[in-house]
Amino acid sequence: MINTRKRVMLTAMSALALIGSGAQAQSDTLKIGVILPMTGQQASTGRQIDAAIKLWVAQNGNRAGGKKVEVIIKDDGSLPDATRRLAQELVVNDKVVALAGFGITPSAMAAAPIATQSKTPLVVMAAATSSITEASPYVVRTSFTLPQVSVGLAEWASANKIKKVVSLVADYGPGYDAEKFFAERILFNGGQVIEKLRTPLRAPDFAPVLQKVRDANPDALFVFLPSGQGAAFMKQFGERGLDKAGIRLIATGDVTDDDQLNDMGDVAIGVVSSHHYSAAHPSPANKKFVEAFQAANKFRPNFMAVGGYDGMRLLYKGLDATKGAGGDALVAAMKGQLFESPRGQVLIDAQTRDIIQDVYIRKVEKKDGQLWNIEFDTIKSVKDPGKNR
């Protein structure tokens, strides 16, 4: 009888001890939950960011804020309902200190309410609609915004005798941003956008819209498409003979994505684009980054990789400052960080939690048998124009 009671007590005690040690282990490890599209159409985004995160950890170790950091990567296939579910699981079950990743805008938007409710900082490494940072006070961004890069390109176009433009964007959040801010700036500079075309986000068919562009016969075609669709588009653009018909192609850097640029063939040569990062960016920091990245992977880093790499830096430095604390303290520690990224100097705006960075105007050129986005003009410290109103 006594024996049994003793045994029960012992069991209870050892169970308590187990719980205790579990809690101990938890406070020793900081988990970062990264949600990326590793499958589906946007898989290249996930692959790039995943590689960049691994590179950051390999270079900087797995300790931040005096604790061990564990990165958990989850695949949402860029389906927003999956993103939401995964974010919930990461917050509730894994008790992550921060969420990160988010390949497309709908994913980031789906996870934002969870960040707000659980006071979990959320670092957007890819998605680029202006309004994401307004969806929750816990969102911090290390990628870019479409208004940021579109306005610069519109300026360049106006300065280079491009008056009549047709715009072609993917039919979702960042596409509307690009379309709107590009058109406004072109109009402001005395030009006009004669037609605004949209293609579906999934399974776009470019043949009919390109024929429409051709018949409208503008000076230039302005394009935004999400990372991964550029190669298919460039091919159709060439096949339809738009380049020969004298229609210039100008685009956000998503279209001449470094990840796919070499597959596009010579039709891409001469395309002018604006973006915050090119793998050919001539700075020592970028050279080091590209070399290390290519040594570890078989492909070139693109702007997604840089967003992931800088996102990790932001989280590490933030955790160092808070000594491993999350929540509001971590968001506060990430605000106002100023650092030298492979893309140039960047600042996390303390007011908007969005990124302030240089935007480059680039042209596709062939160098050593490979295609690169060569930067030839810089617009310094661009704040997201979407936030000024």
Place this chain on the structure above:
Amino acid sequence: MLTLLFDGIAYGMLLFVLSLGLAVTMGLMNFVNLAHGAFAMAGGYVLVVLMRGYGWPFLACLPAAFAVTALLGAVLERTLYRRMYSKPHLDQVLFSIGLTFMAVAAVDYVMGSSQVNVQTPEWLRGRFEFGSGALSLGMGAYRLFIIAVCVALTLGLQTLLNRTRFGSRLRAAVDDPRVAAGLGIPVNRVFLLTFAAGSGLAGLGGALGVDILGLDPGFPFKFMVYFLIVCAVGGTSSITGPLVAALLLGIADVFGKYYLPKLGAFIVYMLMIAILLWRPQGLFTRSGGGR
């Protein structure tokens, strides 16, 4: 205008080759094979692997895509499909859709999930332009090539089915397998060959379509609806039906996306609804229709 018409015809022809195999198995063998798109995808990936991995010329890859998928079809027919012929249609649908899911996952695992591209040879990348204004006609060489291949295939198949001994055996075997077998027709072998040829055609269509439709592991699901619409609208008792249906859909799709981009891909479904309300058995059916 004419350019759009041309693009629509090319797109329709491509849909036709892709759907033909399905029309054959569904109409002639009375088997609902939703895994048809998976065969098309297999053909596409055969082309990609051979061209990129082994440097085969484009023209050699097309027959290879046909042969490999036909072989694949034959093996699967022998091992899996044959058991399903006598089962009810619901079983067939569940079986073949399961097969499609497996194919998608397998390709995703082996080939990666991003879209793949191939560089078509130089002589297929050109473009011919005639006239100007509303009547101008611009023809991409590749689309012209597709049309030529598809016209040749259609004529060949029509002859094969209506003029040759194999064609009459097939039709006999479909109409009444037991009597046909009693007359000494090797029904099993006829079905095997037909199924293999249908799969091979899908593979060929998939290979031809890589450049226009794009190719990723989601391909079977993305285009399954189109294949089914072609078969539903065209009826499955002849080759002419699916041909006309595919052309109609291709042209409507291109024109819809050009003139009514807001409605976009929905035009195709409206057309299907309208045609099926008008002729529930499909455009072309044998008298009596339906089974």
